[in-house]
Amino acid sequence: MKFGKTLASTGALAAALVLSALPVAAVAAPQLTIQTEEAAHPRIVAAIHEMRHALEELESAPDDFGGNKAAAIHDTRVALHSLRKALYYRLHMDDAAIDRVN
Numbered sequence: 001m002k003f004g005k006t007l008a009s010t011g012a013l014a015a016a017l018v019l020s021a022l023p024v025a026a027v028a029a030p031q032l033t034i035q036t037e038e039a040a041h042p043r044i045v046a047a048i049h050e051m052r053h054a055l056e057e058l059e060s061a062p063d064d065f066g067g068n069k070a071a072a073i074h075d076t077r078v079a080l081h082s083l084r085k086a087l088y089y090r091l092h093m094d095d096a097a098i099d100r101v102n
Contacts, residue, residue: 032090034101044087051080 030036038045055076058069065072084098093101 034088034091037088037091041087044083048080048083048087051076051083055080 055073058065058073058076061069063069081095081099084101085095088098088101
């Protein structure tokens with residue numbers, strides 16, 4: 001019986017040595033870009049575009065919307081920045097760079 005256990009142990013050791021000698025394919029992490037982040041989150045990108053259009057319409061409107069126009073413009077700009085910051089967080093961009101992205 002001792003012979004069987006030794007043989008099994010030797011076989012396992014041989015298999016481990018063979019497997020450890022095989023080359024391991026390196027898997028590179030995908031390169032993160034603005035385009036890859038946008039492709040991964042199309043609804044956030046769509047929301048940003050819609051909010052930008054709403055902001056443009058709000059800014060050009062002659063009405064002050066009952067005194068709420070200035071606050072709405074400010075809040076929309078803050079929301080746009082927050083969405084971009086969330087979308088591009090893995091790119092480690094500073095606030096100025098985030099605000100430059102369309």
